[in-house]
Amino acid sequence: MAFQTRITEILGIEHPIVQGGMQGVGTADLASAVSNAGGLGIITALTQPSPEALRTEIERCRSLTDKPFGVNITVLPTINAPDYAAYAQAVIDSGVKILETAGSPAVRQIWEMVKPHGIKILHKCTAVRHALSAERADVDIISIDGFECAGHPGEDDIPSLILIPAAADKVKIPLLASGGFGDGRGLIAALSLGAEGINMGTRFCATQEAPIHPNVKQAYVENDERGSVMIFRQFKNTARVGKNSVSEEVARRLSNPAAEFSDVAELVAGAAGREMLKSGDMDQGIFWAGMVQGLIHDVPSCAELISRIIREAEAILDQRLQIMRR
Numbered sequence: 241m242a243f244q245t246r247i248t249e250i251l252g253i254e255h256p257i258v259q260g261g262m263q264g265v266g267t268a269d270l271a272s273a274v275s276n277a278g279g280l281g282i283i284t285a286l287t288q289p290s291p292e293a294l295r296t297e298i299e300r301c302r303s304l305t306d307k308p309f310g311v312n313i314t315v316l317p318t319i320n321a322p323d324y325a326a327y328a329q330a331v332i333d334s335g336v337k338i339l340e341t342a343g344s345p346a347v348r349q350i351w352e353m354v355k356p357h358g359i360k361i362l363h364k365c366t367a368v369r370h371a372l373s374a375e376r377a378d379v380d381i382i383s384i385d386g387f388e389c390a391g392h393p394g395e396d397d398i399p400s401l402i403l404i405p406a407a408a409d410k411v412k413i414p415l416l417a418s419g420g421f422g423d424g425r426g427l428i429a430a431l432s433l434g435a436e437g438i439n440m441g442t443r444f445c446a447t448q449e450a451p452i453h454p455n456v457k458q459a460y461v462e463n464d465e466r467g468s469v470m471i472f473r474q475f476k477n478t479a480r481v482g483k484n485s486v487s488e489e490v491a492r493r494l495s496n497p498a499a500e501f502s503d504v505a506e507l508v509a510g511a512a513g514r515e516m517l518k519s520g521d522m523d524q525g526i527f528w529a530g531m532v533q534g535l536i537h538d539v540p541s542c543a544e545l546i547s548r549i550i551r552e553a554e555a556i557l558d559q560r561l562q563i564m565r566r
Contacts (some may be wrong), residue, residue, distance in 0.1 A: 245410070262312075270542070391480065392479055395478055415434065417439065469487040486525055487526045493507075
């Protein structure tokens with residue numbers, strides 16, 4: 241059985257399952273595998289060192305799949321900001337028709353660039369008010385991220401069980417549910433709460449095609465639902481990362497009310513995290529991970545994972561829920 245929603249219709253995909261953009265992980269290898277399995281794979285633009293490298297990665301993805309895929313551009317405050325407009329132009333020039341965005345209000349400049357080219361915009365939000373603002377700006381799909389998610393969950397601490405229906409009550413364009421999703425139970429829950437698909441990041445990290453070291457994938461399997469650490473709260477830039485010796489040391493240092501970012505800069509440096517993903521040295525950097533780690537028990541291929549999610553969702557509808565209605 242296929243779950244057909246406005247998400248599958250707009251994106252031209254078989255299953256309402258999207259692989260979120262993830263720094264260091266969202267390459268053509270993973271994106272093409274997700275798309276070939278019937279979901280929507282996404283290349284993370286800023287994983288590439290330059291806009292020209294992004295163009296090359298997009299072409300590499302096209303050589304690996306003939307299915308739809310997208311590109312993620314996340315605009316966040318940073319000391320040495322990349323040329324976001326140049327990355328957006330690379331997306332336009334490459335003919336990609338789906339763009340996932342996230343980050344600060346400056347992302348609107350990217351929307352203004354891509355909209356005239358018929359590119360569908362999928363924007364990630366952590367609050368209903370932000371989703372409504374994006375809807376008014378004419379984005380096509382909202383990915384609403386609950387507090388459980390990896391990365392930046394916002395500052396409101398609203399979990400998916402509340403945030404998704406709260407958004408569905410007000411937002412008219414299609415919603416993707418993000419934060420805590422990793423199996424068929426989650427897909428059925430998301431659809432029941434008013435979303436029309438799910439966006440998974442952490443779960444896709446623990447797949448065969450994810451371009452990260454097996455040690456990191458094993459950490460996702462071994463960590464349970466308590467296996468993440470919240471950092472940067474005092475800087476109003478809260479981040480959820482996987483629990484390891486580095487993230488726990490970051491949290492320890494930041495527990496000092498007088499702590500500044502410089503106190504942990506060398507521990508959270510992007511270069512250290514990228515090297516950890518490559519080398520598998522879990523004491524070298526931090527890695528993004530959500531609470532859904534508690535639902536990750538293996539490292540399947542993307543095709544196996546998506547097929548399993550759909551089978552589980554079908555079984556819930558055809559068996560468990562049917563029995564309860566008798």
